[in-house]
Amino acid sequence: MPTLLTFPGQGAQRTGMLHALPDHAVVTRTLADASDVLGEDVLRHDDAGHLASTVSVQLCLLVAGVASARALLEDGPPAHGVAGLSIGAYAAAVVAGALSFADAVRLVKLRGTLMAEAYPRGYGMTAILGIDVGQLAPLVASVNTVQTPVFIANYNADTQLVIAGSDDAMARVSELALAAGARTAQRVAIAVPSHCALLDDAAARLQSAFAEVTVKRPTLRYFSASAARELRDPVRITEDLARNMALPVRWHETMLLARAVDMDLAVEMPPGNVLTKLCQPMFPQAVALTEMRGDSVRVLMGRAQDG
Structure with a gap:
């Protein structure tokens, strides 16, 4: 009974979301690594003022997703697949081993900047x-x-x-x-018109930045919410990540696919529970890490593994 980790997109952000992450060594390392890449303390991005910025929101969601998944997996049974909604796809790719965390931080900062500059208001x-x-x-x-x-x-x-x-x-x-x-x-x-043709030009510019990035074959099953397919080829995953800001999100189809290939437990990374609510009608079990203790989630993952 495999476990699917899900990673939310914009709209799930909450003030203080990085400060609310568990006191865990791998979380501390992840925050430090993000800060090193950014050249500033990433923790300053999760206050109300910064979260009015598309760039800060996307960085916080990336860091929260990766840090939470790493802490969960370090202390417990393995996951078997990942799926991310919009910006969540970057955290999913990192956890699946397809994209380095440092590259993800740089790309997400650029992604948010391109989106905000394309449509600053209205x-x-x-x-x-x-x-x-x-x-x-x-x-x-x-x-x-x-x-x-x-x-x-x-x-x-x-x-x-x-x-x-x-x-x-x-x-x-x-x-x-x-x-x-x-x-x-x-x-x-x-604050931007995501997942439609209005962001085609911004997506093309982001795709150019991927020329300097190495994307690997994932070690976990990587489900694309843009393609509603499982992707294994690094070239396809690269295109998926670069273009997803301008492509519709097909979350419902993606979750139907994940269930069809026997994913049974869906665990949503912080900070929200929206994906959990969407998964619950389809999955035997769907839980949000913000609503359940990490050790309790690990017990469920262990049961899924044993089953």
């Missing part, structure tokens, strides 16, 4: 809950123009979708979606 993302893609897609198409760009960005569950685009366009789609029966249309804490 854009973002909105969650639409309660209608399916067949209902939402024509509403988005009716609003989407060069002047009012908007796209479906995240397919998180059958009736949990996220749109990305300009403020005006998202407001109009939200009105139409609520009139069509959506339960909620709510802005999420992401």
